[in-house]
Amino acid sequence: MIGLNHYLVISVLLFSLGLLGVLLRRNLLIVYMSLELMLNAANLALAAFSKYNQQLDGQILVFFIVTVAAAEVAVGLALMVALFRLRQTVRVDELNAMKL
Amino acid sequence: MQDALFLLFALVTLVGAVLVVANPFSRDPVASAMFLVVTFIGLSGLFVLLGAFFLAAIQILVYAGAVMVLFLFVLMLLNLREEQRRKYSLVKGFLGTLLVGLLASFLIGTIFGAPALTVPGPAPMNAGAGPLGKMLFLHYLLPFEVVSILLLVAIIGVVILSKKDIR
Structure with missing residues (x-):
């Protein structure tokens, strides 16, 4: 029988994969996709808690997270386009102008 | 039946996520974006199994539709073709994976290790758009309006950021 714990384990694994992508990948776009993976892992955990606590509040929170994530992706990608115009690269190890 | 579907959707989600982060066959960011769609579809199936039908629809519409179009649009706009394999520092990779x-x-x-929930298991919960909308517009009206202003700010910000010369 599938219970709350199974959903939470899937959520943890998804979050870990996203974190691994943020830590290891060097392409800024793929780092962004990994951030989306982490947000979706949080959404899955919230929806699972919402069902097993029989309260709808978790789903409302997921709704807000999806909205904020969409706004964040739009602004982030616009920043990336502006950055690419300036520096002709989206690799994080070449964007080190602020490094000491 | 539900258990088999859970396993299927969980597998689709996790395999898609692995292929987004570490695709052994291709370094192409477009491939990663496509596998991100696979992950979103798997997650949408998990939402249906959780009884969150509205969220499943939102997941497909907003993520697999809008966000993914944005990603692909920027990928094509930047036209990154010299994405060759670079040698990765094995120590860094090992340390990151370990952490x-x-x-x-x-x-x-x-x-x-957590104590079990006090609620005695899931009751059949009707979470279509109806109860969710009622809650959204009665209890969460102020956050809803704040989010709408956030979206407006994001629209204006993106237009200004995308202008040719930012002063």
């Missing part, structure tokens, strides 16, 4: 593995095992240990 993330430690975090994941700690979290999973916490999940299974």
